[in-house]
Amino acid sequence: MDTALIVDEVRITPILIADPPLLNTQGVHQPYTPRLVIEVVTRGGVTGVGETYGDGKYLRIARALAQVLPGRSVSDLNGLFSLAAEVSGDPAGTVASVDAGGLRGVQTADKLRLSVVSGFEVGCLDALGKALGLPVHALLGGKVRDRVEYSAYLFYRWAEHPDGGEPSAGIGARDDWGAALDPEGVVAQARRFERDYGFRSFKLKGGVFPPDEEIAAVRALAEALPGRPLRLDPNGAWSVDTSLRVAHELRDVLEYLEDPTSGMERMAVVAARAGVPLATNMCVTTVPEIREAFRRGAVQVVLSDHHYWGGLHRTRELAAICRAFGVGLAMHSNTHLGISLAAMTHVAATVPNLDYACDSHYPWQTEDVITARHVFRDGRLEVSDAPGLGVELDRDALAALHRRWQADDGTMRERDDAAAMRKADPEWITPAVPRW
Structure with a gap:
């Protein structure tokens, strides 16, 4: 195994980004929405970046997965799925229900884990591409x-x-x-x-x-x-x-x-x-x-x-x-x-x-x-032909958006379109479906 491709560290940064007042059947987008930036750092000094949802239920699994990933190769993408199941307390993948939020249909614990794994997989692919001098599409x-x-x-x-x-x-x-x-x-x-x-x-x-x-x-x-x-x-x-x-x-x-x-x-x-x-x-x-x-x-x-x-x-x-x-x-x-x-x-x-x-x-x-x-x-x-994803992390912007997340009292850390709508209409509840 090429030691330069071994994961040395994983950094997890929750952020809040501005979101306009876009309407949907559940309500309206809040002024800020949570996202999660994942940095996978190899022993060879390469950093790959990934991104996914930042609500607390995703963040908890991401933080646990970040703890156990060091020591593994960035090329071991299949192993991410079993690791995510283990750290979420469901190694057999048997937990069927969890509220994963959003307009995503029926929710399951597996869907929640998959959304977390996606950010780690992209981070690993970005790091691998940079290390090999190849774009992710290659x-x-x-x-x-x-x-x-x-x-x-x-x-x-x-x-x-x-x-x-x-x-x-x-x-x-x-x-x-x-x-x-x-x-x-x-x-x-x-x-x-x-x-x-x-x-x-x-x-x-x-x-x-x-x-x-x-x-x-x-x-x-x-x-x-x-x-x-x-x-x-x-x-x-x-x-x-x-x-x-x-x-x-x-x-x-x-x-x-x-x-x-x-x-x-x-x-x-x-x-x-x-x-x-x-x-x-x-x-x-x-x-x-x-x-x-x-x-x-x-x-x-x-x-x-x-x-x-x-x-x-x-x-x-x-x-x-x-x-x-x-x-x-x-x-x-x-x-x-x-x-x-x-x-x-x-x-x-x-x-x-x-x-x-x-x-x-x-x-x-x-x-x-x-x-x-x-x-x-x-x-x-x-389509970028630069190594990895072809994007560079803006650390000043990342730090500023993380400070916003830190300063929030918790109301924006979980996306809730109905809660945002209640600021305009205190009687609003998420409509039952079918609505019409």
């Missing part, structure tokens, strides 16, 4: 495209947070997007995405307003941007009947309808009659969920997310399964920073059957922990 088998296409992620949103929260001076740029609460606002948002980033496909986060209002917004987008691929994602907020009605009314303009209703049973019923492909990042997020979904034809597009699936190698495994069953593949986005976007771009570059433009929240994020922000040109990102 470690995954080599790129099949030089640029990866991304889609504009449209949100209903307020002009500002209910409590006036905004990025602290000197850390991030001020959010200047303004409100988007009707079809005109959504179209204006899309036009800015097109002008500033060159995006050519557009996804609207729905489940916020009654379905007829969201139908009107998609229709307005189709009229303003004729021929452009459009997507709508209400995060499972609708009943079967509502899902079918929306699908029928928008089937001539939607590229796909994402998670219109909750659960495999309802999705299968809708898929059989919708007349438009159904996509998911809620009912198929782990391998055990694939069999039933594909057998029942419940989804026609899987939105992979390397955080959900446990890293880049397992994302490629998912892509191979989708290819074998003729199921489309896209990529889901969370509130990620530049490290995760780099990782996402590397794995996307290696997947032959990437059938759709990838999602990305990145244009909404005014803060980052890398020295040079990613730049979208014509809605695409160039």
Whole structure:
């Protein structure tokens, strides 16, 4: 074993990053959201970086995994999964339920561990690539495209947070997007995405307003941007009947309808009659969920997310399964920073059957922990050929965002869209599904 590739130290840094007041069916994003930056340092003096969710339940496993990783090779990626199970107190992987939070469908302890492992795997791949002088995509088998296409992620949103929260001076740029609460606002948002980033496909986060209002917004987008691929994602907020009605009314303009209703049973019923492909990042997020979904034809597009699936190698495994069953593949986005976007771009570059433009929240994020922000040109990102991920950690920014996390009283360390909404509406509770 090459001792230079042995892990010497793992640094875990929880941070809070500014997040705009983006609306979804659960509520609204808080002024800050937690992320976790992972640094894997080798005995050879190379540091690799990874990123994942930063809520306390992820942080606890990450800290435990960081304690036991030193002494192992950065190439031992398969070993991360058993280590994570051991440190979480479930070596057999038998614990079935845990509240992992977010709009992720049914939650399990395994899903929580996979999201932690993803950050460590990316950190190890970054370190390995730097040590060998190879880009991460080369470690995954080599790129099949030089640029990866991304889609504009449209949100209903307020002009500002209910409590006036905004990025602290000197850390991030001020959010200047303004409100988007009707079809005109959504179209204006899309036009800015097109002008500033060159995006050519557009996804609207729905489940916020009654379905007829969201139908009107998609229709307005189709009229303003004729021929452009459009997507709508209400995060499972609708009943079967509502899902079918929306699908029928928008089937001539939607590229796909994402998670219109909750659960495999309802999705299968809708898929059989919708007349438009159904996509998911809620009912198929782990391998055990694939069999039933594909057998029942419940989804026609899987939105992979390397955080959900446990890293880049397992994302490629998912892509191979989708290819074998003729199921489309896209990529889901969370509130990620530049490290995760780099990782996402590397794995996307290696997947032959990437059938759709990838999602990305990145244009909404005014803060980052890398020295040079990613730049979208014509809605695409160039695939870096530099060793590792091709990004450099901005230690001053990382320290500032960590100080914000340290100073927080605990209210922002756990993402809670319903709690943020209650600042505007004290009576708000997370709506039961189906909501409409």
